[in-house]
């Protein structure tokens with residue numbers, strides 16, 4: 001008899017699909033009708049509200065987290081050719097930004113319990129040329145920032161936090177993105193709140209904030225943002241060679257309403273995580289380890305590990321079966337040294353980062369997010385059970 005999928009093709013559950021509601025749809029339309037669709041008052045308001053939500057004095061909105069990382073690395077003023085330490089278990093954008101900023105990425109393996117960069121491996125990777133650390137709060141679980149900041153102080157290193165997964169996260173009451181010199185956020189379509197494409201830089205330093213803002217708009221002097229405003233024409237001066245990384249009011253129109261619902265969305269993620277924890281704990285898969293005390297996890301991803309020795313099927317077979325059952329799944333991530341370009345450029349070898357290599361080859365992300373109904377979550381659970389038993 002032919003196997004019946006849990007969900008038919010026409011009800012395929014798309015992985016990471018965002019919840020978009022009426023208020024942001026109306027605000028986008030109102031923005032279009034207003035005629036001011038570029039960088040303007042809505043971006044300014046989104047920056048203020050995001051800064052206040054995170055408890056940071058300065059926020060600069062940009063068009064992606066990749067741009068946020070690039071500009072932060074530039075504004076950190078690292079000597080050309082510096083080494084920047086980061087994790088092998090991250091999206092390629094983290095190291096690409098380091099390379100585009102004229103630095104050399106150096107990897108330090110993860111702690112297999114938290115999947116975050118291991119501070120002891122960071123220490124071992126520090127050389128005379130190291131100038132910065134880019135910790136990634138993986139899946140939303142805050143990194144061990146105390147030892148990381150201690151190392152940074154001792155060796156005079158800049159710290160740029162990749163918070164693409166970690167908008168709602170905090171550790172001992174301190175929000176992610178406010179430990180280091182810069183915190184970089186993403187509002188890409190699969191992230192916890194979205195603007196379509198978008199990002200944000202947080203920094204406690206007013207001069208660095210001004211530098212990021214200038215670099216995000218061609219390196220033009222400060223008044224450029226308002227040069228077509230109602231206070232009369234203003235000349236701008238290019239004071240350095242910058243980029244075109246500004247966020248627009250169309251994007252901020254979405255973000256303003258998503259940000260209002262961030263706690264509500266986060267609660268739903270926590271609920272779904274509990275449903276998965278309860279339903280999957282008796283299966284032969286590895287579930288996420290419990291959170292450290294006094295931390296908040298944004299719960300961006302829910303990952304299980306498929307160890308062929310225990311499941312009898314490979315991770316990739318499991319991915320195929322979940323897809324057959326109408327459930328979209330993700331892989332976060334194949335470790336960076338698995339990619340040919342980095343191997344060619346830097347001689348990276350996955351075997352040198354064994355924890356990231358193993359996780360990258362075993363991990364599967366299940367759908368989690370405010371768009372999911374209980375019935376969707378039950379379908380995911382049924383699909384996991386059947387994928388493991390068929």
Ligand SMILES: *Cc1c(COP(=O)(O)O)cnc(C)c1O
Nearest residue numbers: 064065066091093164186187188
């Ligand atoms: C999504 C992501 C980025 C890049 O974000 P964009 O806004 O798409 O540029 C960077 N780092 C990590 C860890 C990510 O998940």
